Amino acid sequence: MKTITIKDIARELNLSTSTVSRALRDSSEIGIETKARVLELAQRLDYNPNPVALSLLSSQSHDIGVIVPEIANPFFAIVIAGIEDVAFAQGYHVVIYQSHEDYEREVLNVKHIANRRKDGLLVSIATATTDYSHFKNLHERGFPIVFFDRICEEIDTHKVLVDDFEGAYLATEHLIKQGCDRIAHVSGPDHLLISRRRLHGYRAALLDYGKPIQDDWVVSSSYDAKNSLEIARKLLTRPDRPDGIFASSDNIAIGCHAAIIEMGLSMPDEIALIGFSDLPISALLNPPLSSVAQPAFEMGRSAAELLINLIKNPGKYTTPISNVLKTSLMARKSSLRKPV
Amino acid sequence: MKTITIKDIARELNLSTSTVSRALRDSSEIGIETKARVLELAQRLDYNPNPVALSLLSSQSHDIGVIVPEIANPFFAIVIAGIEDVAFAQGYHVVIYQSHEDYEREVLNVKHIANRRKDGLLVSIATATTDYSHFKNLHERGFPIVFFDRICEEIDTHKVLVDDFEGAYLATEHLIKQGCDRIAHVSGPDHLLISRRRLHGYRAALLDYGKPIQDDWVVSSSYDAKNSLEIARKLLTRPDRPDGIFASSDNIAIGCHAAIIEMGLSMPDEIALIGFSDLPISALLNPPLSSVAQPAFEMGRSAAELLINLIKNPGKYTTPISNVLKTSLMARKSSLRKPV
DNA sequence: GTGAAAGCGCTAACAA
DNA sequence: TTGTTAGCGCTTTCAC
Numbered sequence: 001m002k003t004i005t006i007k008d009i010a011r012e013l014n015l016s017t018s019t020v021s022r023a024l025r026d027s028s029e030i031g032i033e034t035k036a037r038v039l040e041l042a043q044r045l046d047y048n049p050n051p052v053a054l055s056l057l058s059s060q061s062h063d064i065g066v067i068v069p070e071i072a073n074p075f076f077a078i079v080i081a082g083i084e085d086v087a088f089a090q091g092y093h094v095v096i097y098q099s100h101e102d103y104e105r106e107v108l109n110v111k112h113i114a115n116r117r118k119d120g121l122l123v124s125i126a127t128a129t130t131d132y133s134h135f136k137n138l139h140e141r142g143f144p145i146v147f148f149d150r151i152c153e154e155i156d157t158h159k160v161l162v163d164d165f166e167g168a169y170l171a172t173e174h175l176i177k178q179g180c181d182r183i184a185h186v187s188g189p190d191h192l193l194i195s196r197r198r199l200h201g202y203r204a205a206l207l208d209y210g211k212p213i214q215d216d217w218v219v220s221s222s223y224d225a226k227n228s229l230e231i232a233r234k235l236l237t238r239p240d241r242p243d244g245i246f247a248s249s250d251n252i253a254i255g256c257h258a259a260i261i262e263m264g265l266s267m268p269d270e271i272a273l274i275g276f277s278d279l280p281i282s283a284l285l286n287p288p289l290s291s292v293a294q295p296a297f298e299m300g301r302s303a304a305e306l307l308i309n310l311i312k313n314p315g316k317y318t319t320p321i322s323n324v325l326k327t328s329l330m331a332r333k334s335s336l337r338k339p340v
Numbered sequence: 341m342k343t344i345t346i347k348d349i350a351r352e353l354n355l356s357t358s359t360v361s362r363a364l365r366d367s368s369e370i371g372i373e374t375k376a377r378v379l380e381l382a383q384r385l386d387y388n389p390n391p392v393a394l395s396l397l398s399s400q401s402h403d404i405g406v407i408v409p410e411i412a413n414p415f416f417a418i419v420i421a422g423i424e425d426v427a428f429a430q431g432y433h434v435v436i437y438q439s440h441e442d443y444e445r446e447v448l449n450v451k452h453i454a455n456r457r458k459d460g461l462l463v464s465i466a467t468a469t470t471d472y473s474h475f476k477n478l479h480e481r482g483f484p485i486v487f488f489d490r491i492c493e494e495i496d497t498h499k500v501l502v503d504d505f506e507g508a509y510l511a512t513e514h515l516i517k518q519g520c521d522r523i524a525h526v527s528g529p530d531h532l533l534i535s536r537r538r539l540h541g542y543r544a545a546l547l548d549y550g551k552p553i554q555d556d557w558v559v560s561s562s563y564d565a566k567n568s569l570e571i572a573r574k575l576l577t578r579p580d581r582p583d584g585i586f587a588s589s590d591n592i593a594i595g596c597h598a599a600i601i602e603m604g605l606s607m608p609d610e611i612a613l614i615g616f617s618d619l620p621i622s623a624l625l626n627p628p629l630s631s632v633a634q635p636a637f638e639m640g641r642s643a644a645e646l647l648i649n650l651i652k653n654p655g656k657y658t659t660p661i662s663n664v665l666k667t668s669l670m671a672r673k674s675s676l677r678k679p680v
Numbered sequence: 681g682t683g684a685a686a687g688c689g690c691t692a693a694c695a696a
Numbered sequence: 697t698t699g700t701t702a703g704c705g706c707t708t709t710c711a712c
Binding site for chain 2: 061117255257284285
């Protein structure tokens, strides 16, 4: 893989490498004619500057790292699309890392990002992570980090999230207004902030509307339809079967959806169901799944903007911003007992 | 972001950088005691070699690039998991690129991969791509490339794919055996090889079983449920409504599934449906979607193995291998009229 | 066994 | 306006 370097051009044109370098960067103090010759030859030889050399020189890579739990999760895939949208326009390349919800893997990813001199990090934390020191270390060394969705409260930097409490409140309120009395909640992993916030929203709505709050109607699932399918099966065979389920994510809701169908229960009449995130697939289920829509693309855009801002103002302290985005209720057949 | 370099260690220990370097790489010709001191200090200072410098020196990055159309497509997400599985074990990092089915984007990705001195490329081609010169150029310069799933026939290198013809044949045969007479095919984009091969398999099965072949029962869709939903709506309102649909992918099938439900047709009795790929979501639909399973994870593993092989034997010509993986039929409710 | 020097590709003082 | 030199972090001859 012989590649053209600035040296080749210099030799060919009987110039020094610095002259060529300057001509290429369009420096003001270069003979107009020399510049033209250099540009022409570079063009003809299909010269591309070696980004590795540039990176070594400047300690910048124009790459930003993004760590998500799983790219297979459409929510994260859309967030990444939003990130790419902004990053690309500003000349940054997005390097995607998956933690696979695993702590060790996340630590390795962070290490890779720091070692490879990425310019910044966008991250949504793995379920398994309870120790945040790998992020803290980076942050303390001045490395630009922005959290999104699954944030870390303990680190004082920009964050982008949705109002999980409000979204969950809306979802639960909706079920109540559709006539549900015994509303269960299939929550996400307990220690995740988003799970807890959604749980609180659910509780608050029940409380406000004077509905019964039963601890054993709250069951926890991983963000995985296979797992929630099992859990929903158990939930639905209990003697005091709920007549409504608020699932903490659409993936969880999809498992519940399958369980309800499998058991031959009618949806929404015997059981109404609503999820969280409004994945593209949700509207295509049978019956279509109600959900709380999150502006995933916008979340990605916002996170990328904040990060690039951080990168472009190194050292300069900016008060950390927490951008809380709005959710909106998408009521569909799975929960709509009454005509709208 | 002050980082520890080999220089810091050398200064501290009153050694030269070359000695430190050798000690770190465990060179045989270094004083055992010196080595210990270096290692200890490196450990204590949390020294990490700068991969950028290494990369500049060796023109290797230990990164392999993967270009997929969309990471949001679970099929590709699983292939990537397979790739990561092998790459990780061999000390390579996987850098994911999305073409978003766009030709220009794919060209940019290829350029980035070459410029950034990635060690190799795994790629599944974008729908929009009809000109393969960006791949050809790389390949001719000796850059290791392996195609998977959506391959390029014109380039003489390793490929990993499934037997699309056979899979499509199996699917169509299955519908026939379930009593379907008028079987439509919602194909993928026409110029993709996988679309064409699946179409051929469909045709061959109809032919073998003496079923009617009607050109207007083959309609083309992008690999996107929204698009196929529209297309299925049209297909299903035609006077000669088909009684079976073989969709060229599960994404396409999901759109058809939604259309069938929406129109109140019974599945599988009035219309039987089968897709291709067997995405995790498919079994959770209502009714569960039949599909032709592809070993996506295995495909990723195999592609990564072939690529790493290529990388580790530079220059050495190896006869290109086309690894054709087996599909298997997953018959579910959406097409099962008769008990198994 | 260890050090000095060169060089990967490039840019940025500093000269001229 | 252009060339020379040094250096980003590291490895690798080549000396000693």
